[in-house]
Amino acid sequence: MAGIKMVNVKKQYPNGFVAIESMNLDIPDKEFVVLVGPSGCAKSTALKMIAGLEEITAGEMYIGDRLVNDVPPKDREIAMVFQSYALYPHMTIYDNIAFGLKMRKTPKEEIDKLVKEASEILGMADLLDRKPRQLSGGQRQRVALGRAIVRHPQVFLFDEPLSNLDAKLRVKMRTELKQLHQRLQTTVIYVTHDQVEAMTMGSTIVVLKLGQIQQVGSPLELYSFPANRFVAGFIGSPSMNFLDCTIAEENGATYVDTGAFKVELPADKAAKVREHGGREFIFGIRPEDMRKRREKQENYSEAHVHARINVIEPLGKEMYVNMTADGLDFMGIINARFQLAPQEDIELTFNMDRAHLFEKDGDNRSVAHTAKNATSLEDARLAESVDDD
Amino acid sequence: MLKQMPTSLKMANRTFLFFWVFLAAFPFFWMFLISFRSPVDAFSFPPKLFAPVTLEHFYTVWIVDGFWRQALNTTVITLGTLTVSLTIGCLAGYGLSRYRGSMGFWILIIALVFRAMPHVVMLVAYKPAFWAMGIWNRYETLIIVLVAINQPFTIWMLRSFFVNIPEELDQAALVDGCNRVQTFVKVIMPVMWPGVITTGLFSFLLAYNDFLISSQLMSGDHMTMTAALSNYIFSDDSLAKLMHGVAGAVSITIPLIFLVLFFQKYIVSGLTHGAVKG
Numbered sequence: 001m002a003g004i005k006m007v008n009v010k011k012q013y014p015n016g017f018v019a020i021e022s023m024n025l026d027i028p029d030k031e032f033v034v035l036v037g038p039s040g041c042a043k044s045t046a047l048k049m050i051a052g053l054e055e056i057t058a059g060e061m062y063i064g065d066r067l068v069n070d071v072p073p074k075d076r077e078i079a080m081v082f083q084s085y086a087l088y089p090h091m092t093i094y095d096n097i098a099f100g101l102k103m104r105k106t107p108k109e110e111i112d113k114l115v116k117e118a119s120e121i122l123g124m125a126d127l128l129d130r131k132p133r134q135l136s137g138g139q140r141q142r143v144a145l146g147r148a149i150v151r152h153p154q155v156f157l158f159d160e161p162l163s164n165l166d167a168k169l170r171v172k173m174r175t176e177l178k179q180l181h182q183r184l185q186t187t188v189i190y191v192t193h194d195q196v197e198a199m200t201m202g203s204t205i206v207v208l209k210l211g212q213i214q215q216v217g218s219p220l221e222l223y224s225f226p227a228n229r230f231v232a233g234f235i236g237s238p239s240m241n242f243l244d245c246t247i248a249e250e251n252g253a254t255y256v257d258t259g260a261f262k263v264e265l266p267a268d269k270a271a272k273v274r275e276h277g278g279r280e281f282i283f284g285i286r287p288e289d290m291r292k293r294r295e296k297q298e299n300y301s302e303a304h305v306h307a308r309i310n311v312i313e314p315l316g317k318e319m320y321v322n323m324t325a326d327g328l329d330f331m332g333i334i335n336a337r338f339q340l341a342p343q344e345d346i347e348l349t350f351n352m353d354r355a356h357l358f359e360k361d362g363d364n365r366s367v368a369h370t371a372k373n374a375t376s377l378e379d380a381r382l383a384e385s386v387d388d389d
Numbered sequence: 390m391l392k393q394m395p396t397s398l399k400m401a402n403r404t405f406l407f408f409w410v411f412l413a414a415f416p417f418f419w420m421f422l423i424s425f426r427s428p429v430d431a432f433s434f435p436p437k438l439f440a441p442v443t444l445e446h447f448y449t450v451w452i453v454d455g456f457w458r459q460a461l462n463t464t465v466i467t468l469g470t471l472t473v474s475l476t477i478g479c480l481a482g483y484g485l486s487r488y489r490g491s492m493g494f495w496i497l498i499i500a501l502v503f504r505a506m507p508h509v510v511m512l513v514a515y516k517p518a519f520w521a522m523g524i525w526n527r528y529e530t531l532i533i534v535l536v537a538i539n540q541p542f543t544i545w546m547l548r549s550f551f552v553n554i555p556e557e558l559d560q561a562a563l564v565d566g567c568n569r570v571q572t573f574v575k576v577i578m579p580v581m582w583p584g585v586i587t588t589g590l591f592s593f594l595l596a597y598n599d600f601l602i603s604s605q606l607m608s609g610d611h612m613t614m615t616a617a618l619s620n621y622i623f624s625d626d627s628l629a630k631l632m633h634g635v636a637g638a639v640s641i642t643i644p645l646i647f648l649v650l651f652f653q654k655y656i657v658s659g660l661t662h663g664a665v666k667g
Contacts, residue, residue, distance in 0.1 A: 086557035090579040103566030
């Protein structure tokens with residue numbers, strides 16, 4: 001068992017392209033860490049540097065307390081699961097799983113015991129004498145996992161292991177991987193481009209963009225307190241709405257003015273805006289933090305917005321509603337009880353306690369985010385259903 | 390699925406294909422047929438479909454004229470060329486398929502240039518040099534020259550097979566405890582067989598069929614089958630001698646037919662799939 005530490009790690013390719021300028025990351029032992037970001041954010045490169053499959057141009061990489069910059073992959077005590085599974089096509093499943101042990105000159109009886117054990121954990125004891133091409137995608141995935149766990153490595157590295165599976169199997173494997181982690185108690189570093197996967201699996205999430213770490217935190221931290229606009233937009237689905245706005249002060253109250261509508265900022269956010277001193281910001285509101293306005297709004301601040309419905313995507317329990325307010329498009333999640341139709345007008349209230357403000361230039365740093373005491377989503381939904389009765 | 394073709398079109402297709410195969414195969418078929426006949430029967434007019442069979446020409450060529458000796462030479466040369474060019478080709482092709490710098494591109498372009506060059510160009514340079522060095526008329530010399538001609542092609546072809554093997558397979562092996570050499574030997578080569586066989590067959594044919602270089606660099610006891618064969622064809626003094634040549638030609642062709650038939654499965658899978666899917 002070991003943690004991983006990256007100190008000013010840089011990656012420059014032979015053609016001069018700098019994938020990672022300087023990465024600092026400290027991953028504690030036994031953690032399930034997810035590296036997430038859009039394609040081209042160097043998440044796989046970072047993983048391969050930990051594995052030793054990519055050279056480190058500058059900086060230091062530690063696994064446990066050992067500096068591993070010049071240690072070849074085979075001596076790093078890591079195991080890796082690849083997106084394409086990368087099973088050895090000419091070997092049986094047994095040999096696939098046993099290969100790593102054979103290379104390490106493990107005694108034959110020992111290998112036999114370990115392979116049996118691993119195949120039992122993954123429920124494929126009866127597949128051991130097949131070849132990879134005789135297995136389904138899900139089964140291959142399991143073999144790849146088996147090949148990794150049989151070696152009892154210090155660190156597991158997963159490179160988008162679920163993206164070749166169909167949606168249903170993916171959800172199932174997600175749970176299985178999590179259980180596996182709880183059972184094995186080994187550090188896991190998991191790369192994905194899918195924020196849902198990141199949110200559901202990681203105890204810590206590292207959001208990357210163009211080789212730079214944007215934010216490190218627990219799933220709920222990233223969701224509620226995104227450090228910048230990129231993280232806010234990347235985490236959560238459907239993603240947060242962003243609208244350019246200016247700050248207006250009237251009668252001692254502070255308003256956000258998007259041109260299409262004007263909503264009042266709660267006192268704590270107003271204070272932060274005053275502290276910052278700027279006038280122009282990007283206003284961010286998640287689709288789930290708005291709802292159709294009715295009488296008796298208790299938890300939501302008084303912020304009424306009129307919009308026209310463009311498109312409705314019903315999902316059963318709720319619907320995604322794409323709306324326009326004076327030329328500004330945004331998305332809201334509305335309870336499915338309401339009878340809505342395209343081209344209708346709708347009046348919304350925003351949960352301003354959960355609204356965000358971002359700087360307009362540079363890295364779009366967050367100025368104000370979800371209030372610490374903000375009504376949680378579940379509370380709001382509960383309140384909504386109580387309203388019903 | 391294809392839609393059912395109308396019967397008339399099907400018939401037309403078959404007729405055309407039959408005609409085409411007949412046209413293409415007839416010369417070989419006829420050569421095979423007359424190689425078992427006495428010269429009078431072979432060249433009678435009008436041609437006879439049936440005639441008395443004799444193995445006399447084969448006996449003369451193989452035993453009396455010592456064609457077995459040339460067959461042995463060709464075997465040594467072909468196997469030598471095959472072994473050397475596949476070994477170098479696999480190593481170079483694997484290296485080039487995994488190398489990411491710009492040098493790889495230029496190496497391949499240079500290989501392509503050498504591939505495009507007429508073989509006789511090299512011969513002009515080689516022959517006097519080999520004379521001067523006194524290494525003319527030796528197996529090693531011909532093998533080196535044939536490998537030189539063959540190598541650009543094998544590198545290109547093997548490289549494209551290696552490119553089709555996902556790099557993740559290398560990486561999996563490296564993480565599993567292999568060093569680079571072990572990765573190549575234990576993981577990559579075992580899935581490369583279709584590629585090696587396909588490429589190997591093409592290099593085999595090149596070496597086996599070569600006439601230009603072999604006939605110039607080898608003589609006497611070291612002559613190859615193709616070079617020896619030309620002696621029969623060019624000397625038009627007697628029909629009997631020409632018939633020995635025909636028997637020799639048939640002897641050269643038969644192994645090729647069996648070779649292609651035997652490896653047909655691998656060649657097709659090699660040419661269509663490229664390599665294995667994980």
